[in-house]
Structures are given as structure tokens and as C-alpha cells.
Amino acid sequence: MxxxxxxxxxxxxxxxxxxxxxxxxxxxxxxxxxxxxxxxxxxxPWHIREACIYSLEKGYTMYTSNYGLPQLREAIAQDIYKNYKVKYEPKNEVLVTVGVSEAMDLALRAVLDSGDEALIPEPCFVSYSPSTVLAGGVPVAIPTTLENEFRVTAAQIENAITPKTKVLILSYPNNPTGATITREELVEIAKVVEKHDLIVISDEIYDKLTYEGCHTCFSSLSGMRDRTILLNGFSKAYAMTGWRIGYAAGHHEIIAAMTKIHQYAMLCAPVMAQMAALEALTNGExxxxxxxxxxxxxxxxxxxxxxxxxxxxxxxxxxxxxxxxxxxxxxxxxxxxxxxxxxxxxxxxxxxxxxxxxxxxxxxxxxxxxxxxxxxxxxxxxxxxxxx
Structure with a gap:
């Protein structure tokens, strides 16, 4: 063959x-x-590993809800509200995923149809463009440069929009550049997003690794909560790369759509890793x-x-x-x-x-x-x- x-x-x-x-x-x-x-x-950290060990000793070896452990979703929602004053309903607006990479894949597959365009500021993480292609979409690169400290501008986004544009992917702090973006710049981007009725997938896995200024969660901006799919996880800030635990938060309809794909492709994230993530959020600061x-x-x-x-x-x-x-x-x-x-x-x-x-x-x-x-x-x- x-x-x-x-x-x-x-x-x-x-x-x-x-x-x-x-x-x-x-x-x-x-x-x-x-x-x-x-x-x-x-x-x-040891106390996080110990939580996993303890969960095994207590017999936590079963499936969880497709959405994830209720207590972990509650802790995630509380953490987002504590840091950014954005409220998400743990029951149906938070989905625990196998790393942020799965969350990105689910988000793109849930919203893109054949030929839909996703705007991707570059340089960016290596999976964004391939994941867009696998979802049937068309990745459209928006180049960022050293001269602008690798920050995408509202004007660049506006100029890249076509009748087929559906999604904007944002990722700040950025991998690979380490660039951050100001709240004022994000406000201008939000105006373009609202004007053109775009969906924003905001990968904020490095939010806690911000060294100068304050990180702005995109969904915390006026009018952006229900048109943003917020992605985050535990790999970087809590040194939990191999645990493969991430999450998505957003309007209940998009989270339901992502969960539909998740339940057929992955079913749920490992329960032991979810218990460790719960410990990280509860006692890991x-x-x-x-x-x-x-x-x-x-x-x-x-x-x-x-x-x-x-x-x-x-x-x-x-x-x-x-x-x-x-x-x-x-x-x-x-x-x-x-x-x-x-x-x-x-x-x-x-x-x-x-x-x-x-x-x-x-x-x-x-x-x-x-x-x-x-x-x-x-x-x-x-x-x-x-x-x-």
C-alpha cells in the first residue's frame, strides 16, 4: 500500500x-x-505532587465529567475572578482540557468552517497555524516586528480583515518573543473586534509570568467577555508541563460546543492531574x-x-x-x-x-x-x- x-x-x-x-x-x-x-x-512543587499521590491512594482513578472535576472548575472560576474580575459559571462556562494545546484545537474546530480565516499575529507558538488548517480554516499571518516590540496593533488587524475573517488569535505574554501588550492597546483592538463581529481566542498561559506592568485579561475588557474564548493552564506558572492540564472559559454555548468535540476525542482530562491542578490553585501561589x-x-x-x-x-x-x-x-x-x-x-x-x-x-x-x-x-x- x-x-x-x-x-x-x-x-x-x-x-x-x-x-x-x-x-x-x-x-x-x-x-x-x-x-x-x-x-x-x-x-x-511537592505539595502538588503529594495531592496526586493522595488522590491515587484514595482511589481517584475513574472518569470525571467531560467538563472536568466540579471543584476544579469552581477554583478556576474563582481564580479568574480574583485576578481579573471576570465571572464565569463553573457549571457550564469552564472546560478542563488536556493542556492548552487541546483547548486551542477545540476552540478552532468549534468555530471555524471550511474557508473561514483566522488572524494570527506572528511570531507565535508553532501550533496556531497547523491547528487552524486542521480545523478547515485558513491561517492569515499578521507580522509583528521588533520596531513595535512585537505587539500587534488595531490598525494591522483592521487591514487584514476580509469577508471571510472569523477569528483573531491573541497570545500575550508571547511565545517566542516574550512581548507583552498594554491595556490601552488591547482596548483599541477590542473596538476592531466588536466592529467586525470577530471571535477572539486569547491564549494567556503566561499571564502569571509578567515582569513589568500588569497583565490584562482580554475578556475583562468592555464587551469582550462573551466574544472571547479564554485559554489558560498550569504548565508554565506551576511547572506542570507533563501533567497536561489546561482550561477554556467562555460563553456557555461555545464551551458546550467545545465539550461536544472533547467528549468524543478525549472524554476528560486525567483525574489525578486534575486533583493536582486543584491543589496548585488552592495552595500553590x-x-x-x-x-x-x-x-x-x-x-x-x-x-x-x-x-x-x-x-x-x-x-x-x-x-x-x-x-x-x-x-x-x-x-x-x-x-x-x-x-x-x-x-x-x-x-x-x-x-x-x-x-x-x-x-x-x-x-x-x-x-x-x-x-x-x-x-x-x-x-x-x-x-x-x-x-x-
């Missing part, structure tokens, strides 16, 4: 994840310092803030280090990524990353995997130890001297 002929053209059109390609390369080499995968170097303080110190260390070795870098104000420019080396992002890995044994991610205008940059995660970050910067500095 010729499987290549049998595969869906839609699936064949999607490239493999550029992040995972470098992760696989790193796994085959020794002595590599990885600044590639966006994963905290902290272990999930102190540990979370401690980790964020560490990230902020590492952020400043990386910025200072890059400046000292002559690597131009935009100052990230959120998430845990730096997105330095490597344009002056004359290498493409892929060439730079591959040579850096082979010659200096430092793994970074080429900027172009996050969208075409990410070319000329590399993404460096500073969710690594101070020792590894310092050594990586030293190695990058020596590498730069050898190629320039």
Missing part, C-alpha cells in the same frame, strides 16, 4: 514541529545545554511566585549576558523566552541554530519556525539554571567570535 497517496492532503501540508526537531537532535548528543524547549527546570522571581532574575542575567557578547536582544517583559537577533551574522536562523548546536553544543530554536517574520532571530528559553545560562552565554559568545 502506498500510504503517501492515502494520507490526508491537509495533514501532509503541515510541517513537523521545528521545536521538536531540535529537541530530538539534542537527545542524540551529549554535553548539550538546551535553551530550546519551553519547559521550567523546576520540578512540580507562594511557590508559583518564588519560581517567577527566579525567572525574572534569569531574564536580567540573559539580557546582560547577550549585551556583553554583542547579541542584540529585545527586552522580554513576560513568559520565559528571549528572542535575540542574529541578522548581523549573515546566517539564517536555521543555519545559526544548527551550527551553534554542532559547534558550541547549545540548543536554541530558529525563529522562523514561529512564522516567516521570525527569521533572523532565535528563541532562547531562560527556564534553565543560572549555571547553564551563564555557560550557554559564554559558549554563544565564543561561537559568535568564530563566525564574525
Amino acid at each position: 502506498n500510504w503517501n497517496q492515502k494520507l490526508s492532503p491537509r495533514v501532509k501540508s503541515i510541517p513537523p514541529s521545528g521545536i521538536r526537531r531540535f529537541f530530538d537532535l539534542v537527545s542524540e548528543m551529549s554535553g548539550v545545554i538546551s535553551l530550546g524547549v519551553g519547559e521550567p527546570d523546576f520540578v512540580t 507562594e511557590e508559583m511566585r518564588r519560581m517567577v522571581e527566579h525567572y525574572d532574575r534569569r531574564r536580567r542575567l540573559v539580557l546582560k549576558g547577550f549585551a556583553e557578547i554583542g547579541l542584540d536582544c529585545f527586552e522580554p517583559k513576560g513568559a520565559f523566552y528571549a528572542f535575540p537577533s542574529i541578522k548581523k551574522t549573515g546566517l539564517t536562523s536555521a543555519e545559526f541554530a544548527e551550527r551553534l548546536l554542532k559547534e558550541a553544543k547549545v540548543a536554541v530554536v530558529p525563529g522562523d519556525v514561529f512564522g516567516a517574520n521570525g527569521e533572523g532571530h532565535i528563541r532562547c528559553s531562560y527556564a534553565a539554571s543560572v549555571e547553564n545560562l551563564s555557560e550557554a552565554i559564554e559558549r554563544i559568545g565564543k561561537f559568535l567570535k568564530n563566525i564574525t
Whole structure:
């Protein structure tokens, strides 16, 4: 059988994840310092792990509601209200998902029909465009640039809208740039959204990792609560990447539609992980803030280090990524990353995997130890001297 002929053209059109390609390369080499995968170097705090262990001891090994554990949905709704003063009904306006990636997939599949366009500011997380394609939609990139600190503007969004535009995806703090966006800028974007009757999918997984200013939840803006699908989770702020727990919050009709897909594709998130997430929200703020303080110190260390070795870098104000420019080396992002890995044994991610205008940059995660970050910067500095 010729499987290549049998595969869906839609699936064949999607490239493999550029992040995972470098992760696989790193796994085959020794002595590599990885600044590639966006994963905290902290272990999930003990009290959260203990909650999972205790749930197993108590026999929590069954299915939950498709929506998720009621007590976890209640805690999520309370957390959103405490931080952003947006009310969601836990019973039917909160859905617990298998990571935020599933929540994004569900949201896109629930609202996009064949040919519908989704506006995606780039650089952005690698899954947004492929997930749009898999949902039958058409991804429309809106380039953001260093000159505007990688923030999308209301004017850019307005200029990209066509009669087929249905969705706007926002993600601030941003992966891969670390960019944040002001409340005033979001208010202007909200006016465009309302004018053109758009749906906003707001991925706010890095909301708690905001180092300068205050994060604004998009659904907290006037008129945006019922036209926003708010996505968030536990992977980054609570060092729970492998637990695969995220959530979506929104109007009960969109959450019901997403749950319909979720119940056939996934049924429910693992109950043990849900119990751990409940503990994180209930008692995890102190540990979370401690980790964020560490990230902020590492952020400043990386910025200072890059400046000292002559690597131009935009100052990230959120998430845990730096997105330095490597344009002056004359290498493409892929060439730079591959040579850096082979010659200096430092793994970074080429900027172009996050969208075409990410070319000329590399993404460096500073969710690594101070020792590894310092050594990586030293190695990058020596590498730069050898190629320039």
C-alpha cells in the first residue's frame, strides 16, 4: 500500500514541529545545554505532587465529567475572578482540557468552517497555524516586528480583515518573543473586534509570568467577555508541563460546543492531574511566585549576558523566552541554530519556525539554571567570535 497517496492532503501540508526537531537532535548528543524547549527546570512543587499521590491512594482513578472535576472548575472560576474580575459559571462556562494545546484545537474546530480565516499575529507558538488548517480554516499571518516590540496593533488587524475573517488569535505574554501588550492597546483592538463581529481566542498561559506592568485579561475588557474564548493552564506558572492540564472559559454555548468535540476525542482530562491542578490553585501561589522571581532574575542575567557578547536582544517583559537577533551574522536562523548546536553544543530554536517574520532571530528559553545560562552565554559568545 502506498500510504503517501492515502494520507490526508491537509495533514501532509503541515510541517513537523521545528521545536521538536531540535529537541530530538539534542537527545542524540551529549554535553548539550538546551535553551530550546519551553519547559521550567523546576520540578512540580511537592505539595502538588503529594495531592496526586493522595488522590491515587484514595482511589481517584475513574472518569470525571467531560467538563472536568466540579471543584476544579469552581477554583478556576474563582481564580479568574480574583485576578481579573471576570465571572464565569463553573457549571457550564469552564472546560478542563488536556493542556492548552487541546483547548486551542477545540476552540478552532468549534468555530471555524471550511474557508473561514483566522488572524494570527506572528511570531507565535508553532501550533496556531497547523491547528487552524486542521480545523478547515485558513491561517492569515499578521507580522509583528521588533520596531513595535512585537505587539500587534488595531490598525494591522483592521487591514487584514476580509469577508471571510472569523477569528483573531491573541497570545500575550508571547511565545517566542516574550512581548507583552498594554491595556490601552488591547482596548483599541477590542473596538476592531466588536466592529467586525470577530471571535477572539486569547491564549494567556503566561499571564502569571509578567515582569513589568500588569497583565490584562482580554475578556475583562468592555464587551469582550462573551466574544472571547479564554485559554489558560498550569504548565508554565506551576511547572506542570507533563501533567497536561489546561482550561477554556467562555460563553456557555461555545464551551458546550467545545465539550461536544472533547467528549468524543478525549472524554476528560486525567483525574489525578486534575486533583493536582486543584491543589496548585488552592495552595500553590507562594511557590508559583518564588519560581517567577527566579525567572525574572534569569531574564536580567540573559539580557546582560547577550549585551556583553554583542547579541542584540529585545527586552522580554513576560513568559520565559528571549528572542535575540542574529541578522548581523549573515546566517539564517536555521543555519545559526544548527551550527551553534554542532559547534558550541547549545540548543536554541530558529525563529522562523514561529512564522516567516521570525527569521533572523532565535528563541532562547531562560527556564534553565543560572549555571547553564551563564555557560550557554559564554559558549554563544565564543561561537559568535568564530563566525564574525
